[in-house]
Amino acid sequence: MQPGSDTPAPADSSMPHSVRTLLRLPTALAAPRDETPIRVTVAATDAAGGTGREPDETPEAAARPAARTAARILAAALAASAASACMVGPDFQGATPPPVSAYTREGLRNPPVTAEDRRNGALGQSFAQGRDVPGEWWRLFRSRALDSLVEEALARNPTLDAAQATLRAARATTEAQRGALFPQVGFGAQSSYNKAPGGDLQSPLNDNSLLYSLVTPQVTVSFAPDVFGGTRRALESQAAQEEGQRWQLEAAYLTLTANVVAAAIQEASLRAQIAATEKVIQAQTDLLNLITKQSNAGQVAGADVVQQTALLAQSQQLLPPLQRALAQQRNLLTALAGRFPSEEVSQTFTLASLHLPRTLPVSLPSRLIEQRPDVKAAEAAVHAASAQVGVAVANRLPQFTISGAIGASATNFAALLNPAASLWTIAGAVAQPLFDGGTLFRRQQAAEETLVAAQAQYRATVIGAYQNVADALRALQSDGRAVAAANAAVSASRQSVELVRKQFGLGAVSSASLLITQSAYLQAVVTQAQAQANQYADTAALFQALGGGWWNRRDVKPARDPKDPAPFL
Numbered sequence: 001m002q003p004g005s006d007t008p009a010p011a012d013s014s015m016p017h018s019v020r021t022l023l024r025l026p027t028a029l030a031a032p033r034d035e036t037p038i039r040v041t042v043a044a045t046d047a048a049g050g051t052g053r054e055p056d057e058t059p060e061a062a063a064r065p066a067a068r069t070a071a072r073i074l075a076a077a078l079a080a081s082a083a084s085a086c087m088v089g090p091d092f093q094g095a096t097p098p099p100v101s102a103y104t105r106e107g108l109r110n111p112p113v114t115a116e117d118r119r120n121g122a123l124g125q126s127f128a129q130g131r132d133v134p135g136e137w138w139r140l141f142r143s144r145a146l147d148s149l150v151e152e153a154l155a156r157n158p159t160l161d162a163a164q165a166t167l168r169a170a171r172a173t174t175e176a177q178r179g180a181l182f183p184q185v186g187f188g189a190q191s192s193y194n195k196a197p198g199g200d201l202q203s204p205l206n207d208n209s210l211l212y213s214l215v216t217p218q219v220t221v222s223f224a225p226d227v228f229g230g231t232r233r234a235l236e237s238q239a240a241q242e243e244g245q246r247w248q249l250e251a252a253y254l255t256l257t258a259n260v261v262a263a264a265i266q267e268a269s270l271r272a273q274i275a276a277t278e279k280v281i282q283a284q285t286d287l288l289n290l291i292t293k294q295s296n297a298g299q300v301a302g303a304d305v306v307q308q309t310a311l312l313a314q315s316q317q318l319l320p321p322l323q324r325a326l327a328q329q330r331n332l333l334t335a336l337a338g339r340f341p342s343e344e345v346s347q348t349f350t351l352a353s354l355h356l357p358r359t360l361p362v363s364l365p366s367r368l369i370e371q372r373p374d375v376k377a378a379e380a381a382v383h384a385a386s387a388q389v390g391v392a393v394a395n396r397l398p399q400f401t402i403s404g405a406i407g408a409s410a411t412n413f414a415a416l417l418n419p420a421a422s423l424w425t426i427a428g429a430v431a432q433p434l435f436d437g438g439t440l441f442r443r444q445q446a447a448e449e450t451l452v453a454a455q456a457q458y459r460a461t462v463i464g465a466y467q468n469v470a471d472a473l474r475a476l477q478s479d480g481r482a483v484a485a486a487n488a489a490v491s492a493s494r495q496s497v498e499l500v501r502k503q504f505g506l507g508a509v510s511s512a513s514l515l516i517t518q519s520a521y522l523q524a525v526v527t528q529a530q531a532q533a534n535q536y537a538d539t540a541a542l543f544q545a546l547g548g549g550w551w552n553r554r555d556v557k558p559a560r561d562p563k564d565p566a567p568f569l
Contacts, residue, residue: 087229088397089390090451092236092383097366098462103470108362109477124358124480125539127473131361133371135553137543138261140357141536145347146264149337152345153260154253156338163245163252170242177238180224180231189217205411215416218407218423225402230394237387244380250373254548256336261540263333268349269533270326276525277318284312284518287501311515315522351532357539360476363546368465371547378454378461385447385454392444398432468545472538479535486528493521 102108110126134140138150154160196203196210205212226232288308294300331341339345369375403426410421433440500517503509543549 087232087390088393089229089233090386092240092386095369095379095382095458095462097369098466100365100466103362103365103466103473108473125356125360125476126358127360127362129362130364131359132552133361133363133543133546133549135549135551137549138257138540141261142355143264143349143353145349145353146261149264149333149345149347150257150260152337153256157256157336158338159252159256160249163249167242167245167249170238170245174235174238174242177235181226181235183221183223186220187217188220189215191215213411214409215411215413216407216409217416218405220403220405222401222403225400227400228394228397230391230397233387233390233394237384237391240380240383240387244377244384247373247377247380250550251377254373254544254550257548258540258544260333260336262537263329263336264347264349265354265533265536265540267326267329267333268351268354268536269529270322270329271349272351272529272532273526274319274322274326276529277315277322277522280518280522280525281312281315281319283497284308284315287514287518288312290505307515311518318522318526351529351536354536356536360539360542361546362469362473362542365466368469368546369462371551372461372465373547373550375458375461375465378458382451382454382458385451389444389447389451392440392447396433396440396444398430401429401431403427403429465545469542472542472545475534475538476542479531479538482531483528483535486524486531489524490521490528493517493524497521 108127108129110124139147192214194212194214196205196212198210202208203210203212224231288305291300291304291308295302295305330344333347334341334344337345363371369379404424406422406424408416408421409423410416410418415421496517497514500509500514504514
């Protein structure tokens with residue numbers, strides 16, 4: 001199934017012409033009535049006192065033709081199963097990569113960083129096109145605290161436990177569905193005390209007793225040959241849903257690791273902003289003390305003191321929201337690690353403790369749909385919907401069943417050992433709905449439209465995946481220049497503050513000029529911390545957009561339960 005493929009036909013082209021014609025018959029009539037299936041039953045019954053054999057025929061002699069009849073019916077069932085190799089409904093085909101050779105319009109280009117940008121502290125990054133993404137990509141930031149926190153989150157976060165349990169449940173459901181392909185064998189026993197009617201009716205017993213006991217144990221066998229593949233299509237759909245749950249697990253793994261890295265980077269950014277704000281507040285406090293002394297000495301007006309006090313108060317207002325955000329970020333990291341807020345993690349992060357990866361692997365566009373867990377999950381949803389179309393088609397075709405029972409019936413337990421008490425039943429049935437008010441036909445239409453919706457959702461997911469990579473590449477191409485510009489702004493504003501402060505001490509400039517330069521410096525240092533954090537965050541976003549390298553790490557797919565009682569199924 002290609003992202004742009006049309007909806008598969010409701011009935012496969014390999015089906016017989018008569019079947020395709022049958023499925024196209026109109027089923028909605030003006031006056032609906034009850035469904036009337038056709039049932040063809042062939043049965044043979046033998047019981048104590050019954051008429052299944054001649055009076056002089058021994059039970060052993062009667063059992064031989066019964067065994068031959070059972071063998072012939074079993075052979076017919078196996079032949080019908082062998083003839084059902086073709087399944088109705090569309091056959092699913094895996095997706096092919098979209099016809100694109102680049103993530104962006106102009107192709108892959110390294111982030112432009114000039115020599116002047118490098119002098120201003122910008123770290124140049126380069127893209128390695130075609131290089132594989134490492135499985136533990138967060139280690140490229142070379143932070144032991146980050147590595148340990150990610151490992152703790154993977155070990156303790158309940159989100160992964162829930163995803164793994166969901167996958168195991170889907171796998172068990174698939175194995176349960178597989179059981180429909182095999183004969184069903186059961187045992188039943190019934191013991192009753194009965195009174196036969198008198199008068200013109202006779203007692204079923206030879207001595208004409210009206211009161212009698214009846215014990216009937218028997219083994220039953222039933223089998224529904226999958227002639228048109230409805231059962232196998234249902235199994236195929238369930239297996240596709242299991243595959244989708246596996247990719248949901250991979251998506252949960254990727255989301256968790258990316259969230260931990262993003263939260264650590266955000267904490268580092270907040271710490272940098274808090275440190276810069278506190279540094280500016282301290283400088284403004286020192287300047288306020290100086291202006292206050294000058295005002296007391298009559299060197300400056302009292303308005304200068306008021307203006308500096310107001311500027312200091314404005315800077316101090318910025319600190320509580322940053323501190324609150326840092327505390328909430330610590331709570332987020334603690335929760336991602338699977339802990340309660342009172343059990344705060346010990347790892348702390350600063351921008352200086354994180355190392356920016358200089359070489360960034362970028363997978364080929366043709367491989368992206370095989371690397372993104374969300375795309376693979378969407379493809380599995382299309383597969384499941386495609387198989388459900390086959391199920392809906394098979395439900396409109398004749399349904400075959402073969403059943404049998406063998407046991408004994410007697411008036412007491414000791415008599416059950418008598419060969420004359422044996423009984424057996426072999427039956428075959430076929431049912432074909434003739435009229436159901438259009439129910440099965442509409443269900444088939446619903447399955448086909450569900451397939452169309454799944455295909456459209458798959459295409460949307462693929463487009464979103466390529467957009468994620470393109471957005472990350474665009475962001476990284478501008479991050480280097482943004483960091484360089486922020487560093488240059490901090491350096492220039494710092495020099496401006498020092499120069500204006502000296503001039504203010506000499507009385508060459510007014511306090512208004514000093515206030516403007518201080519405000520510019522505060523904004524510059526906050527912007528610098530944010531620009532550096534954005535470069536780290538966009539780097540992590542690129543790894544996440546490329547799929548996180550799950551194919552280069554050990555699989556988290558849970559193994560089969562060793563207590564499985566029937567691993568051969």
